[in-house]
Amino acid sequence: MSTRNSSLGDRFAEITVIAVTVVALLAGWACKTSVETRSIAFEADGITAQTPAGWLQAEPAGDEILHTNDFSNAGFGTTYILRKMPLAEGTTAAQIASLLTLERAQNLTAFRVLEQREVTVYGRTAYEVTYVFVESNPDLTHADIPSVVRGVDYIFINGDHALAATYWAEENDFEMGLGRFHLFLESLTF
Amino acid sequence: MPESKPLRERAHIWRDEFLLIASLIVFVGIVYALDNALQPAFTPSTLLLTGVFLALVPSVIWLMFFYVQDRLEPEPKHFVLGVFAIGALLAAAIGMPLVENVYRVSHWLYADTVTTILGGILVVGFVQEFLKYAAVRYSIYHSEEFDEPTDGVIYATAAGLGYAAVLNIQFVVSNGGVDLGAGVIRMAVVALAQASFSGITGYFLGRAKFESEKIWWMPLGITLAAVANGLFNWLRGRVVQTGVSLSGGSVNSWLGLALAAVMALAITGIILGLVRRSIRSAQAAK
Amino acid sequence: MRSTKFNRFWFMLTVLAIAALACYGNNPPVQPTTPNPPVNPQNIGDSNDGLSxxxxxxxxxxxxxxxxxxxxxxxxxxxxxxxxxxxxxxxxxxxxxxxxxxxxxxxxxxxxxxxxxxxxxxxxxxxxxxxxxxxxxxxxxxxxxxxxxxxxxxxxxxxxxxxxxxxxxxxxxxxxxxxxxxxxxxxxxxxxxxxxxxxxxxxxxxxxxxxxxxxxxxxxxxxxxxxxxxxxxxxxxxxxxxxxxxxxxxxxxxxxxxxxxxxxxxxxxxxxxxxxxxxxxxxxxxxxxxxxxxxxxxxxGQQYSSPFGSNVISTSGSGSESFSNMTWYSVSGGSECKLGEPVSSYPSNTAAMAATFDFSGMTDGQEWAELWTADGQEVYSGSYAWTEGESGQSYTCIYATDGSLADGNYRLQLYAGADLPQLAESSVVVGGGSSGTNPPPASNGVAIYGTVTDADTGRTISDAQVFILQPGITYDQWSSANYPESNVYAYALTDANGGYEIPLSIARNEEYTIVASAQGYYDRYGDLLVWTDEDPDRYQLDIQMTK
The missing domain is CATH 2.40.10.120 (Thrombin, subunit H)
Structure with a gap:
């Protein structure tokens, strides 16, 4: 007796199991993607975007028009910020980048610029500044390890104002969350 | 259809299953009581070692029953152990990396109820159930030692317990050792659940080998196991936690253990009934 | 036969893994461009006869x-x-x-x-x-x-x-x-x-x-x-x-x-x-x-003083400067600071406030300064050269850049003279404290604190968020509104030991919703909880989470 020679039906059954599993895993991936890219519409000051759903919508401060962060994230909550800054004619994105950089250097701990360059983001010219800083709870009684946060600013010049789109994420999550941020950038209209 | 030996009910297999459930609960009770009574002071490393040891206990209990009782027609022990090891290896090498690092379920699975159920079935359920199926299907399935439908349940349970052992060891290690009282409940739940789900797969595997089943038979088995897997995890989450009140937000892990025991009993009972029925109909046909 | 089966099995797994990984490998949407050309390219790199x-x-x-x-x-x-x-x-x-x-x-x-x-x-x-x-x-x-x-x-x-x-x-x-x-x-x-x-x-x-x-x-x-x-x-x-x-x-x-x-x-x-x-x-x-x-x-390290006439603050003043009779006025016109009527206090949501003062003994070109504080925190300060002449009445104002000034006790201090001594000050209340949005005094409230733990391991969870929502708001209302921070009364993050303490104390006999959230755990919440007069001032609320 030999049970090693599997029948044709047996082989088909084996393949269908794999096929069903692959289909399920692909559907699971779609499920993951749809949850992670779930968006809500944002509109303020003539600027629209799709921002991640399920994130905390913080009160915009100063020239911010959007400040949203993923509060359920362990460590530093991934944050998107949109700032709208009025400008005079002829001001360049690089100038705004320098201004933002100085402001950040003053307000953030261990702030360092990693890279700055001119880029094209979904067809728009922008100035990109990548940087890191350390986020620690200002409460001295809060016994916790500070987070290393990586940030990137995209500065767009649009007529009489500049728009700065900012992405902050814990260093370890930065790359993983970048795709989501690019979706946000893609949805941005102004 | 390959020729096979006469089909028999092998009562001790089923007794083993029920004994496993009962003894797991007893085991949990003992560890929990000891932990509470003695309040043992562990160093981090001994806590870790104790945790890893406890993580293996459910599998050892089942294997022990199996070894002691299966005297009449002993399954080759090393095959059962081998399938157990393959289940464990697949869990460690593919299952957990896929679920945690590729799918990163902790980042999105708890977003809402629909996602929890859907993701639990499609990702966690299918990964786990397929790998446990694969542990049997691509090792012992075509051997002469897999010689009757009940063997499907035995080997699949072994694979499930192997998977559970790795899940539990990872649970202990990634938390750097766990509170023994609380942790042992979780381990028993995982072991019961994994053994039960692969019991479903095992039943379908056994039938698939010895009866000509339709092409959708085996996919149906995996899917059922995956659905049971996803639904159970969601249900357990619902059962153990109530709303936060003024007295705080506690989690009643014992309810989760009770749910796991009831589910394991139900699944084992149903499979037992199905196997008996198919054996009778086979005998009647002769 | 078996080995080919194994091969096929691994092949399928590989395909699966590649399919999963492929989802990560999108083309980068951000492309670097070449930098702007310099303004005067003909000058840069020119081999002029000057510098190497x-x-x-x-x-x-x-x-x-x-x-x-x-x-x-x-x-x-x-x-x-x-x-x-x-x-x-x-x-x-x-x-x-x-x-x-x-x-x-x-x-x-x-x-x-x-x-x-x-x-x-x-x-x-x-x-x-x-x-x-x-x-x-x-x-x-x-x-x-x-x-x-x-x-x-x-x-x-x-x-x-x-x-x-x-x-x-x-x-x-x-x-x-x-x-x-x-x-x-x-x-x-x-x-x-x-x-x-x-x-x-x-x-x-x-x-x-x-x-x-x-x-x-x-x-x-x-x-x-x-x-x-x-x-x-x-x-x-x-x-x-x-x-x-x-x-x-x-x-x-x-x-x-x-x-x-x-x-x-x-x-x-x-x-x-x-x-x-x-x-x-x-x-x-x-x-x-x-x-x-x-x-x-x-x-x-020596002090440098210009040998040429300095035209900064041109004079140190007469030494007999005096500011007095400060009076608060309502203000219209936002940043233009048009004075309205004298007031004794300002309502909530005041956009601007101003104070008049009488002055004497001043000299044009001397320095004077103002300092505005709210509840002891500096709101605005500035120093200027005086231009208003020897004596008379003047005023100064502040206005909110984004809607309205925060409620609080405001104080304005005025300085002038050789070493800028304070010459006058006056305080005024904005918001009166009767507004419904104001949190009640802390002494009356309940401070919530506790520990967040993983029910399955018994270990504490750090970086969990504990939110207290504004009175009357339920978790479902909050989540269906996409989690606006304006619905959050206060929140705290657990520390490395899983401990949290809500920074604001909550009012008794109000309905507060508490929400705990941590990555990889089910959210936990309790809707519309009420702390009564019998509850202690510090209330421990421990929360267990599960996966």
Whole structure:
């Protein structure tokens, strides 16, 4: 007796199991993607975007028009910020980048610029500044390890104002969350 | 259809299953009581070692029953152990990396109820159930030692317990050792659940080998196991936690253990009934 | 047979894994572009008869961009830019007085709180802000200043002796002649922000009564406005002068100044905003020899006082200044501060407030200052040159830049006189405390604290968030509104030991929803919980989470 020679039906059954599993895993991936890219519409000051759903919508401060962060994230909550800054004619994105950089250097701990360059983001010219800083709870009684946060600013010049789109994420999550941020950038209209 | 030996009910297999459930609960009770009574002071490393040891206990209990009782027609022990090891290896090498690092379920699975159920079935359920199926299907399935439908349940349970052992060891290690009282409940739940789900797969595997089943038979088995897997995890989450009140937000892990025991009993009972029925109909046909 | 099955199994798994991984591998949507071409490409890399390439690189790396930084509600906001030249390895920088300290030319309002220094790391990129600097010596009349790098941008103090910055040696401006070649480096602030090089020849000299024959070196080089304070070097690579707006010498007027940012946050860009000197062109160099006294004073740590008439705050006052009779007024017209009626307090959501005061014994040109505080925190402060005459009535006001002033106890203090003693103060309440949105006094409330643990491991969870929502709001209402922070009454993050304490105490007999959230766990919440009068002031609420 030999049970090693599997029948044709047996082989088909084996393949269908794999096929069903692959289909399920692909559907699971779609499920993951749809949850992670779930968006809500944002509109303020003539600027629209799709921002991640399920994130905390913080009160915009100063020239911010959007400040949203993923509060359920362990460590530093991934944050998107949109700032709208009025400008005079002829001001360049690089100038705004320098201004933002100085402001950040003053307000953030261990702030360092990693890279700055001119880029094209979904067809728009922008100035990109990548940087890191350390986020620690200002409460001295809060016994916790500070987070290393990586940030990137995209500065767009649009007529009489500049728009700065900012992405902050814990260093370890930065790359993983970048795709989501690019979706946000893609949805941005102004 | 390959020729096979006469089909028999092998009562001790089923007794083993029920004994496993009962003894797991007893085991949990003992560890929990000891932990509470003695309040043992562990160093981090001994806590870790104790945790890893406890993580293996459910599998050892089942294997022990199996070894002691299966005297009449002993399954080759090393095959059962081998399938157990393959289940464990697949869990460690593919299952957990896929679920945690590729799918990163902790980042999105708890977003809402629909996602929890859907993701639990499609990702966690299918990964786990397929790998446990694969542990049997691509090792012992075509051997002469897999010689009757009940063997499907035995080997699949072994694979499930192997998977559970790795899940539990990872649970202990990634938390750097766990509170023994609380942790042992979780381990028993995982072991019961994994053994039960692969019991479903095992039943379908056994039938698939010895009866000509339709092409959708085996996919149906995996899917059922995956659905049971996803639904159970969601249900357990619902059962153990109530709303936060003024007295705080506690989690009643014992309810989760009770749910796991009831589910394991139900699944084992149903499979037992199905196997008996198919054996009778086979005998009647002769 | 079996081995082929195994192969197929692994093949399928590989396909599966690749399919899963492929989802990560999108094309990057962000593509770098080539940098802007420099403004005067024909000049860069030109083999002129002057500086060698390595000398030029040395000069480029010693030229810095200077930012004037202003305090805006605790944030430092850049208001203008200029250029400067590093003249010592320890971080001493020569620049214009109107860049380093506008107050030295009488422009007290535009005096920055701090100076930011940006260094060139690569000539085809904008300079990187790296340091903060302080003024060591300034001469408003000459429009020259020496500043010193004091700390890194993140606030760390610097051991200047180990800075080891590239610097430019001083030349001798008395030894230059008409027709000599000059090389000018700076950050013009128009047409790109990379360092810009222009060159030309000395076309003549201009005298000034107080200074002498070589008050100015004229040049035919085109110098954009933002080059103010930058570097003019001879062909030996030594600094011979500072490109300076010639008309600004002594007059105190910065004509090459342009407002590009809404620095006072009144919503419009106008002459009230601080400006960046970028427009226009300048064609004169302040000879470096005139800066020698400043550099000496700065190096030796001595106080420098200009031998030329300073036009800052022109007088220290009469010594008999008096402010009195402060009265609060309602204000209309927002930033225009039109006075309305006298008031004893302001309601919530007040947009602006003003106080009148009587003054006497004042002298035009003397310094006076105001300090506004709310609940002890500084809201606004400023010091100015007096322009209102000897006696009479004046007023000052503040207004909210974003809607309304926060409720609180406001106090205005006025200062004038030789060492700016406080002459008058008055307090007023905004919001009266009766508003429904105000949290009740803490002594009456309940402080919530506790620990968040993993039910399955018994271990504490750090980085879990515990929210208390505004009274009456349920979890479902909050989540269906997409989690607005405005629905959050207060929240806390658990520390490394899983402990949290809600920073605001909550009112008794109100309905609060509590929400706990941590990555990889089910959210837990309790809707509309009520703490009654019987509950203790500190209430422990422990929360277990499960996966």
């Amino acid at each position: 390439q390595s000398e030029r690189l040395q000069l480029i790396s010693a030229t810095v961009q200077i930012f004037g930084l202003f305090d805006n509600n605790g944030e430092l906001v850049p208001g203008y830019t200029g250029s400067g030249t590093i003249i010592s390895s320890t971080g001493m920088i020569l620049t214009n007085a109107h860049v380093a300290s506008p107050a030295s030319q009488g422009d007290v309002e535009n005096e920055p709180k701090s100076l930011g220094i940006a260094l060139v790391e690569s000539e085809d990129r904008p300079p990187t802000p790296s340091y903060f600097a302080q003024v060591l010596a300034v001469d408003g009349y000459l429009d020259l200043a020496v500043i010193q790098i004091t700390s890194t941008v993140d606030g760390a103090n610097i051991d200047t002796s180990s800075l080891n910055l590239p610097y430019v040696s001083l030349g001798d401006s008395d030894q230059i002649h008409v027709g000599d070649h000059v090389n000018i480096f700076g950050f013009p602030g128009i047409g790109g922000d990379t360092i810009t090089y222009t060159d030309g020849n000395v076309s003549g000299f201009t005298s000034e009564e107080q200074i002498g024959d070589r008050a100015w070196v004229k040049t035919d080089a085109t110098i954009a406005g933002g080059n103010s304070g930058g570097l003019a070097a001879d062909d030996s690579g030594r600094i011979i002068g500072v490109p300076t707006q010639a008309s600004s010498g002594g007059s105190g007027e910065v004509t090459d100044c342009r407002q590009i940012q809404d620095t006072n946050k009144d919503g419009i860009i106008n002459e009230n905003d601080s400006c960046i000197p970028i427009g226009g062109f300048i064609n004169a160099l302040r000879p470096v020899n005139l800066a020698l006294p400043l550099i000496k004073a700065a190096q030796s």
